[in-house]
Amino acid sequence: MEFDELKKVWDNQNKKTMYTIDESALHNIITSKKKGAIHKAKFMEYILVGTNLLAGSAIFIAHFAKNRDTILDLVMAVFMFATAAIILYFRSQRLSGKEKFDRSINGDLEHGLSDARYVVRMSKTMQYYFVAIATLTVFTKGFDNLTFSLVLIGVFAFVLYASTWEHKWYVNKYNELKKLKKTLDED
Amino acid sequence: MNQQETFNSWIKDYRALLFKVVRAYTLNNDDANDLFQEMAIQAWKSIPNFRGEAAVSTWLYRIALNTAIRWSKKEKKHSYGKQDIDKSAHLLEYKPDHQDERLDWLYYQIAQMNEIDKSLALLLLDGYSYKEMAEMVGISESNVGVKIYRIKNHLVERSKTYENHGV
Numbered sequence: 001m002e003f004d005e006l007k008k009v010w011d012n013q014n015k016k017t018m019y020t021i022d023e024s025a026l027h028n029i030i031t032s033k034k035k036g037a038i039h040k041a042k043f044m045e046y047i048l049v050g051t052n053l054l055a056g057s058a059i060f061i062a063h064f065a066k067n068r069d070t071i072l073d074l075v076m077a078v079f080m081f082a083t084a085a086i087i088l089y090f091r092s093q094r095l096s097g098k099e100k101f102d103r104s105i106n107g108d109l110e111h112g113l114s115d116a117r118y119v120v121r122m123s124k125t126m127q128y129y130f131v132a133i134a135t136l137t138v139f140t141k142g143f144d145n146l147t148f149s150l151v152l153i154g155v156f157a158f159v160l161y162a163s164t165w166e167h168k169w170y171v172n173k174y175n176e177l178k179k180l181k182k183t184l185d186e187d
Numbered sequence: 188m189n190q191q192e193t194f195n196s197w198i199k200d201y202r203a204l205l206f207k208v209v210r211a212y213t214l215n216n217d218d219a220n221d222l223f224q225e226m227a228i229q230a231w232k233s234i235p236n237f238r239g240e241a242a243v244s245t246w247l248y249r250i251a252l253n254t255a256i257r258w259s260k261k262e263k264k265h266s267y268g269k270q271d272i273d274k275s276a277h278l279l280e281y282k283p284d285h286q287d288e289r290l291d292w293l294y295y296q297i298a299q300m301n302e303i304d305k306s307l308a309l310l311l312l313d314g315y316s317y318k319e320m321a322e323m324v325g326i327s328e329s330n331v332g333v334k335i336y337r338i339k340n341h342l343v344e345r346s347k348t349y350e351n352h353g354v
Contacts, residue, residue, distance in 0.1 A: 001289075001346035003339050009289045010312040018206040019219070019279040021198070026278055029224060030194065030231050105306065106325020108253045176260050184303045184326060 041119055045091050048126070049084045056080030076136040083129055087122075094118055109181050116174040123167045130160060190234045197230060201247050205230075207313070208251040209279070211297045211305055212259050220279050226254045227278070248313075249323050252306040259302055289349075296345055300338070307331065308338050 001009075059077040062068075094115075101111040134156035143149050188196070198205075205226055213219045229250050237246055297308050303324070310320045317335065321328040 001343065001349075003343055006289075006293060006342055006346065007312060007314075009287055009293060012287060013207075013290055014203060017282055018203070018210060019223075019281055021202065021223075022278050022280070026198070026224075026227055029228065029278070030191075102325060104323055104325025105249065105253055105256065105303075109256075109325075112257070180256065180260060180302065183301055184324070 041094065041115060041122070044119070044122060045087055048087050052080040052084040052087070056084070070140065072136055072140045076133065076140065079132065079136070090118070090122065106181075106184055109177060109184065113174070113177045113181060116170070116177050120167070120170045120174050123163070123170050127160065127163050127167060130156075130163065134160070190231070193234050193237075194231045197234075197243060197247060198227065201244060204244060204247055204313075205251050207309060208248075208255050210294055211309055212255040214298065216279070216281050219281065220277055222255060222258050223279050225258055226251050229254045245315075245319065245323065248310065248315075252309070252323070256302040256306065292346075292349055293342075296342060300341075304334065304338055307334050308342070311335055311338065 056077045056079075059073050059080070063073050063077070097114065101107040101114070134153075138149060138152055138156070141149065141152065205223065209219050209223050209226070213222050230247060233246070233250055237243075241249075293312075297305055300308060306324060307320060310323065315323070317328045317331045320335075321331045324331065
């Protein structure tokens with residue numbers, strides 16, 4: 001068959017209905033979506049900003065309420081406030097970058113890649129952040145009770161290990177998009 | 188028209204367009220349901236951004252193809268493991284028709300292509316110009332030309348085998 005003939009075969013299908021739609025099921029899905037889906041990046045940002053502000057404030061207040069001598073907990077509180085501020089800055093950068101992508105498939109892929117890259121960087125940064133917070137926590141608590149300190153270190157190590165898997169998952173998503181983009185760019 | 192009314196009219200007037208993309212990117216009814224649901228959600232979400240600069244058909248084609256490309260990547264990953272149960276809402280009913288066998292063959296051939304070529308093949312068969320395809324896909328017109336040349340040749344070559352052997 002020549003291409004024109006294939007085109008005629010293709011055009012003939014327009015006269016027929018391939019599927020029927022269950023309109024009420026579709027309506028239900030759209031209605032449930034209206035109630036709002038929280039995106040991954042947005043959700044991550046809210047959680048991180050919220051927990052950092054809360055935990056930082058709690059440590060800050062506890063320091064003065066209990067008249068502690070050590071400044072390690074104050075350092076930790078300041079570190080948490082700074083982290084919340086940095087995440088808010090990252091968020092504003094992410095949102096302001098939204099408009100630069102066009103509405104083509106390529107633009108959509110670029111946008112997806114940009115968001116995926118952002119999530120990858122964020123999860124990596126959060127791993128470093130976690131190591132810093134865990135170290136400060138262990139040193140703030142001291143080593144008077146060695147068993148407690150070892151359990152604490154064990155818990156932190158486990159969380160860090162789990163976060164590595166999470167990070168790998170984001171990296172895989174990012175790589176998939178990169179592969180797709182490569183397919184698009186190939187001649 | 189509010190968002191819901193616009194959505195209803197889009198689905199009513201352009202369902203055939205969405206069905207073509209669904210059929211080209213899926214191999215069974217469950218997948219078709221899943222992909223159609225995803226497309227409908229994306230179309231609904233896109234309504235506030237639609238400013239009428241492009242034709243509704245062009246706008247919806249772009250959304251349908253973007254969704255299908257992303258969906259098929261995700262689906263390939265899931266196909267080795269468990270399916271997403273929540274997404275199995277039954278939206279579409281396939282209506283088998285005594286249609287031209289050559290159309291089944293054509294869809295099968297498109298389904299074998301990579302995600303991007305599938306999109307271009309659909310746009311080509313639906314009569315979009317290179318310029319429109321380039322804008323929709325986001326690559327240069329010359330790049331579209333190269334890809335379309337290959338797609339046309341591939342389809343014509345495969346059709347010779349089909350005519351000779353009926354496969």
